[in-house]
Amino acid sequence: MATVSIVTDSASDLSPASAAAAGITVVPLLVRFGDDEYEAGVELSADAFWEKMLAPGAPFPTTAAASAGTFKEAFEGLFAAGTDEIVCVTVGSKLSATNKSATIAREMLPERTIEVVDSANASMGIGILALMGAEMAAAGSNAATIAATLRSRVPDLDLYVALDTLEYLRRGGRISGARAAVGTILSVKPIIAIRDGEVVQAERVRTRSKARARVAELFAERPVERVALLSGPGSDVEDLRADLMRRLPDLDPSAIVIETVGSSIGPHVGPGFAGGIVLRRH
Numbered sequence: 001m002a003t004v005s006i007v008t009d010s011a012s013d014l015s016p017a018s019a020a021a022a023g024i025t026v027v028p029l030l031v032r033f034g035d036d037e038y039e040a041g042v043e044l045s046a047d048a049f050w051e052k053m054l055a056p057g058a059p060f061p062t063t064a065a066a067s068a069g070t071f072k073e074a075f076e077g078l079f080a081a082g083t084d085e086i087v088c089v090t091v092g093s094k095l096s097a098t099n100k101s102a103t104i105a106r107e108m109l110p111e112r113t114i115e116v117v118d119s120a121n122a123s124m125g126i127g128i129l130a131l132m133g134a135e136m137a138a139a140g141s142n143a144a145t146i147a148a149t150l151r152s153r154v155p156d157l158d159l160y161v162a163l164d165t166l167e168y169l170r171r172g173g174r175i176s177g178a179r180a181a182v183g184t185i186l187s188v189k190p191i192i193a194i195r196d197g198e199v200v201q202a203e204r205v206r207t208r209s210k211a212r213a214r215v216a217e218l219f220a221e222r223p224v225e226r227v228a229l230l231s232g233p234g235s236d237v238e239d240l241r242a243d244l245m246r247r248l249p250d251l252d253p254s255a256i257v258i259e260t261v262g263s264s265i266g267p268h269v270g271p272g273f274a275g276g277i278v279l280r281r282h
Contacts, residue, residue: 002084002113004137004146007074009066009098010040011091011264012126013230018259022134027066027074029091029098031263034059046262050233054271061267065097071105075114085113085143089130089150091264092120094197115147118154120197123265124228124257125157125277131257156280159194160202160218161230161265162211164272166190191215191275199268212240212274219278220247227256229276232266240274 007025008014019026028039033052038044040063044052053061075086088106093099099118106114117133119126129150136146163169166188189211193202202218205211219227227244231237237258245251261269269275 001140002142003082004085004087004141004143005078005083006130006133006137006146007071007078007086007088007102008126008130009090009102010042010262011096011098011122012089012130013046013123013259013262013264014127014130015046015259016041018127018131018257022131023138024130024134025074025078027070027102029066029096029264030064032062032064040263044263046260046266049263049266050271053266054233061263063096063263063267066101068101068104068108071102072108075105075109075112079109079112085115087115087117087133087137087143087146087150089117089119089126089133091122091126092194092197093118094120095122095199113143115143117147117150118197119157120154121157121159121194121277122199123159123230123261123277124259125159125194127259128157128226128228128277128279129153153279156225156282157194157277158219158280159275159277160191160215161193161269161273161275162189162191162205162208162215163269164189164208164234165270168268168270191218192269208272208274212236213243215275216240216243216247219244219276223281224248224251224278225255225281226279227251227276228278229256229258230261230273231258232261232269232273233271235261235272236274240276
């Protein structure tokens with residue numbers, strides 16, 4: 001039986017502890033604060049990222065894709081350690097060049113079996129697929145079967161995040177200053193989603209409590225298999241979890257994981273967000 005290893009990137013927001021427990025290798029993206037550059041999750045933890053971003057006068061962070069060389073090094077290290085096949089689950093190809101880097105790295109090792117899966121998602125939308133892949137690998141599935149299954153589940157992922165402020169979307173160049181100002185005056189709380197691999201504004205709600213409740217309502221609209229809730233400064237993640245459990249009384253609490261948002265979507269959502277990702281039942 002072939003030994004299959006699962007690889008993902010740090011945009012998955014899988015914590016080092018969660019990744020290690022599942023046997024998942026995480027390739028770091030880069031995050032920059034001014035002239036300072038860090039490997040996300042390696043040189044800069046999720047908590048340290050927030051500390052830096054929210055520090056008074058801090059430069060706005062930017063991210064850069066992981067390089068093909070970094071993926072190649074990770075792949076070769078796993079093969080040297082005895083892995084026979086690899087499944088690599090990446091951040092959506094429309095959101096980052098990281099998927100392209102992983103694909104190039106795969107092409108640099110043509111004699112090896114490496115499947116690259118485009119999650120078409122971000123944060124724990126990637127992480128949920130990687131965790132599923134690790135479970136399948138542990139159960140004895142080969143890389144081709146794992147990759148085919150994960151690709152078939154991509155449409156079942158729904159990401160919804162309610163933002164406390166439009167300021168971080170403005171600072172990241174996603175919306176105009178005028179639009180952000182109007183949103184602040186009206187106390188508008190946008191709910192973002194991912195559609196066809198791209199970030200979109202799904203709805204706008206007038207207060208924070210209503211926005212959080214609406215996210216829970218959207219999650220509970222259709223049957224749910226797994227939930228990954230996102231934590232960060234002021235995210236009220238436990239309140240969202242409790243609300244969701246009330247709406248989905250049949251959902252096993254063990255099907256809900258909580259991870260801290262890092263540098264992948266942190267600069268865009270800012271503090272005080274509420275949201276996560278659900279995997280719908282087939």
